[in-house]
Amino acid sequence: MRLILDEEQRRLADSVRALLADHCPPQRVREVMADDGAGIDRRLWTQLAELGVTGLLVPEAAGGAGAGHVDRCVVLAELGAALAPVPYLASAVLATDAAIALGDDTLAEDLLPEIAAGQQTVAVAVADAGGRWGSAADSVQAARDGGHWRLAGEAAFVVDGPFADHVLVYADHGWFVVDGGAVSWRPSRTLDPTRRMARAEFARTSARYVPCADPAGVLEAVWQRAAVALAAEQLGGMRRVLDDTVEYAKVRVQFGRPIGSQQAVKHACADLYASCEQAEAVLWHAAWTADHDPAALPEAAALAQVVLGPAAFDTAASGLQLHGGIGYTWEHDAHLYYKRAKTSELLLGTPAEHRARLADALSI
Amino acid sequence: MTGQQGTGHSGTGQRGTAFRERVRGWLAEHAPGGDDHVPEASESAPTEQQLAAAKRFQAALFDAGLAGLTWPAEYGGQGLTAAELQIFQEEAAAYDLPTGVFLISMGMCGPTLVDLGTHEQKVRYLPPLLRGEEIWCQLFSEPGAGSDVASLQTRAVRDGSGDWVVTGQKVWTSGAQYADFGALLARTNPDEAKHRGLTMFVVDMHAPGVTVRPLRDMTGSAPFNEVYFDDVRIPADAVIGEVDAGWAAAVTMLGHERVSIGGSVRRRYDPMTFDSLRDEARARGVAGDPVVRGELAELYAAERKLALLNARLRQQSDAGLAPGARGSVAKLAGAQVLWQAVRVAGLVVGPRAIAWEPGDPSGDALALAINATPASSIAGGTNQIQRGIIGDRVLGLPKEPQVDRDVPFRELRVGTQAR
Numbered sequence: 001m002r003l004i005l006d007e008e009q010r011r012l013a014d015s016v017r018a019l020l021a022d023h024c025p026p027q028r029v030r031e032v033m034a035d036d037g038a039g040i041d042r043r044l045w046t047q048l049a050e051l052g053v054t055g056l057l058v059p060e061a062a063g064g065a066g067a068g069h070v071d072r073c074v075v076l077a078e079l080g081a082a083l084a085p086v087p088y089l090a091s092a093v094l095a096t097d098a099a100i101a102l103g104d105d106t107l108a109e110d111l112l113p114e115i116a117a118g119q120q121t122v123a124v125a126v127a128d129a130g131g132r133w134g135s136a137a138d139s140v141q142a143a144r145d146g147g148h149w150r151l152a153g154e155a156a157f158v159v160d161g162p163f164a165d166h167v168l169v170y171a172d173h174g175w176f177v178v179d180g181g182a183v184s185w186r187p188s189r190t191l192d193p194t195r196r197m198a199r200a201e202f203a204r205t206s207a208r209y210v211p212c213a214d215p216a217g218v219l220e221a222v223w224q225r226a227a228v229a230l231a232a233e234q235l236g237g238m239r240r241v242l243d244d245t246v247e248y249a250k251v252r253v254q255f256g257r258p259i260g261s262q263q264a265v266k267h268a269c270a271d272l273y274a275s276c277e278q279a280e281a282v283l284w285h286a287a288w289t290a291d292h293d294p295a296a297l298p299e300a301a302a303l304a305q306v307v308l309g310p311a312a313f314d315t316a317a318s319g320l321q322l323h324g325g326i327g328y329t330w331e332h333d334a335h336l337y338y339k340r341a342k343t344s345e346l347l348l349g350t351p352a353e354h355r356a357r358l359a360d361a362l363s364i
Numbered sequence: 365m366t367g368q369q370g371t372g373h374s375g376t377g378q379r380g381t382a383f384r385e386r387v388r389g390w391l392a393e394h395a396p397g398g399d400d401h402v403p404e405a406s407e408s409a410p411t412e413q414q415l416a417a418a419k420r421f422q423a424a425l426f427d428a429g430l431a432g433l434t435w436p437a438e439y440g441g442q443g444l445t446a447a448e449l450q451i452f453q454e455e456a457a458a459y460d461l462p463t464g465v466f467l468i469s470m471g472m473c474g475p476t477l478v479d480l481g482t483h484e485q486k487v488r489y490l491p492p493l494l495r496g497e498e499i500w501c502q503l504f505s506e507p508g509a510g511s512d513v514a515s516l517q518t519r520a521v522r523d524g525s526g527d528w529v530v531t532g533q534k535v536w537t538s539g540a541q542y543a544d545f546g547a548l549l550a551r552t553n554p555d556e557a558k559h560r561g562l563t564m565f566v567v568d569m570h571a572p573g574v575t576v577r578p579l580r581d582m583t584g585s586a587p588f589n590e591v592y593f594d595d596v597r598i599p600a601d602a603v604i605g606e607v608d609a610g611w612a613a614a615v616t617m618l619g620h621e622r623v624s625i626g627g628s629v630r631r632r633y634d635p636m637t638f639d640s641l642r643d644e645a646r647a648r649g650v651a652g653d654p655v656v657r658g659e660l661a662e663l664y665a666a667e668r669k670l671a672l673l674n675a676r677l678r679q680q681s682d683a684g685l686a687p688g689a690r691g692s693v694a695k696l697a698g699a700q701v702l703w704q705a706v707r708v709a710g711l712v713v714g715p716r717a718i719a720w721e722p723g724d725p726s727g728d729a730l731a732l733a734i735n736a737t738p739a740s741s742i743a744g745g746t747n748q749i750q751r752g753i754i755g756d757r758v759l760g761l762p763k764e765p766q767v768d769r770d771v772p773f774r775e776l777r778v779g780t781q782a783r
Contacts, residue, residue: 001675002679003672003675003676003679004676004679004680004683246759246760246761249761250760250761250762257762257765258761258762260755260759260761260762261761261762261763261764261765262764263748263751263752263764265761266751266752266755266756266759266761267748267751267752267755269754269755269759269761270696270750270751270752270754270755270758270759271751273693273754273758273759274693274696274697274754277673277676277690277693278669278670278672278673278693278697279669280676281669281672281673281675281676282668282669282672284676285672303665303668303669306661306662306665307665307669352658355657355658355661355662356654356657356658356661358661358664358665359657359658359660359661362642362660362661362664364642364645364651364657364660364661
């Protein structure tokens with residue numbers, strides 16, 4: 001088990017960080033955030049594709065890098081730190097993992113090279129209006145219509161759905177792929193303005209059935225990999241909040257001295273650091289497990305969300321608190337990390353559901 | 365399933381596999397059964413028989429080449445890496461090894477001698493320490509110097525012959541009642557500011573003028589002691605490091621202490637672990653309760669993230685990044701896990717944690733564990749001190765204004781002394 005990055009992985013982190021520093025400063029995040037027409041930063045997405053990181057898990061034969069989960073988590077941590085408004089979680093994580101897990105050659109040949117090249121993005125629809133993972137099987141009906149299939153009903157919580165060229169849908173008969181343009185999208189109002197989600201309405205929408213012996217198994221495999229990937233984003237956010245908070249505590253003077261010299265502030269910063277260090281060990285363990293020990297992934301993935309979900313939100317909340325009044329303003333970025341952390345904590349289920357998953361994995 | 369607390373995957377290389385096989389085989393043959401449990405120094409005082417058994421076991425470990433794994437071969441160690449140490453700890457976690465009385469010798473005093481001792485000191489002290497023939501204790505804390513160790517008042521004065529003469533009182537000294545040597549921190553120059561006038565010495569605990577008195581803790585047992593020094597003579601070559609540079613030596617030792625406390629493997633029969641409490645919940649038929657399940661999962665997560673943190677610290681250390689003050693994170697997190705376990709234990713066991721039939725050993729064990737938990741966030745530096753260390757030395761936050769920094773020690777007020 002390896003819990004530290006190697007030289008190549010550190011270089012990967014450096015190059016993504018440098019790209020984001022140049023092209024995705026907080027000002028740019030806010031521009032995209034304010035523009036409902038754009039929603040995502042397409043230029044940044046193209047730059048990430050040129051860097052070769054949009055297809056890290058796509059096999060080399062399909063035009064990807066054939067890399068591993070640790071490498072992808074290195075990228076996700078940087079994207080999470082910058083709150084980069086790109087469809088990486090939707091396309092390079094959820095859709096890529098579903099397309100690989102489905103094991104259908106036609107689907108893989110159609111989608112994976114386009115995802116890897118950044119030419120097309122793909123979203124995944126698995127939840128109904130209640131948001132439970134996999135509940136779209138109850139809310140989206142599939143019916144044969146002559147030689148092909150049509151979908152009816154609706155799915156919700158579709159991350160970056162309206163910008164996607166294709167959507168993978170978990171409907172009542174299994175997995176389907178539909179054209180993004182054929183879906184009627186209803187953008188949701190979201191807690192986190194940097195993570196767009198939408199409701200997808202299907203009305204006799206033409207769909208292609210993806211042959212799959214175990215649709216629920218694919219759904220579970222996608223959840224586990226998403227839990228690891230999201231944990232990497234969460235860690236990136238935690239690190240950024242910690243760094244910003246410690247920096248502020250060093251320069252903000254009250255009562256004649258930097259607030260970071262006060263024990264109340266210093267000890268809270270120490271707790272943030274302790275939480276970050278443990279979260280980081282849990283993340284790299286989960287990513288390593290996804291690459292090397294699939295049998296242990298159900299436990300490691302659940303552990304990642306049990307730990308990182310609440311830890312990332314507590315960190316964002318505490319970091320905001322330690323900034324005092326300025327942290328509560330729209331102008332300061334603390335609220336963006338706060339909203340992202342709460343969103344991520346609930347995106348793949350509630351903390352109670354994650355604990356239940358971990359308990360299941362431990363046979364309690 | 366104590367393996368769940370370890371990382372389970374360390375040292376998977378060929379050399380690691382061979383070493384693991386050797387350790388596993390040796391322990392299967394030589395580890396004593398559960399009846400021979402010897403308490404840790406911080407737990408309660410061992411009997412004479414237990415102490416003798418522990419020394420025999422340590423000598424056998426040494427003869428098998430399994431003592432001082434990461435210490436230099438020149439002084440009786442094995443010259444191996446933290447990876448082998450981790451493998452040993454993972455394998456040892458399946459047993460209740462009688463090594464507790466050597467924790468301070470092996471985890472703190474020995475490593476400090478390795479770092480700072482003269483060649484003569486290392487040759488004299490390290491091999492008998494590794495063979496279990498000589499046990500060490502740490503003589504830092506005083507009634508007036510707890511969290512603020514540098515304000516200690518025990519004096520060492522050089523006489524005409526070059527020897528030092530020590531007078532004063534130490535407290536919270538684990539294992540002093542059976543220790544042969546102590547690492548003593550004493551004030552050698554009270555005209556300097558408090559951190560600058562200290563020196564560390566090797567002191568013979570059997571020397572005339574050393575008096576050891578047991579001190580009872582809140583569990584009712586007396587694992588530690590008060591130690592009095594009345595004109596105790598110490599030779600000039602007993603200085604560890606440099607004269608008046610004892611604070612640096614103390615920081616070195618406290619760093620080893622944090623690592624050894626935070627990274628130490630939990631014993632097999634500890635009622636305050638996920639494994640024990642899960643079994644307890646099953647035995648009481650409450651394991652299926654959603655609240656109990658959730659709390660058990662959270663406790664498992666807390667233990668696992670600490671174990672993974674320690675594994676990561678070791679990998680970083682092997683890659684050349686010493687843990688240093690970051691060891692405080694493991695110490696802090698270790699205490700927090702135990703407090704969490706106390707909470708879960710109450711949930712799982714319920715009212716039977718507060719009254720039980722005489723002769724029910726599980727009731728006694730749980731009560732002892734509940735009562736011993738405060739030590740985890742006090743001994744070896746309180747949680748508050750650990751947070752201060754992380755803030756100052758890891759995060760680089762500005763220090764608090766220090767009113768005692770540049771004042772000669774003899775002008776300072778310390779402890780709870782009256783003006």
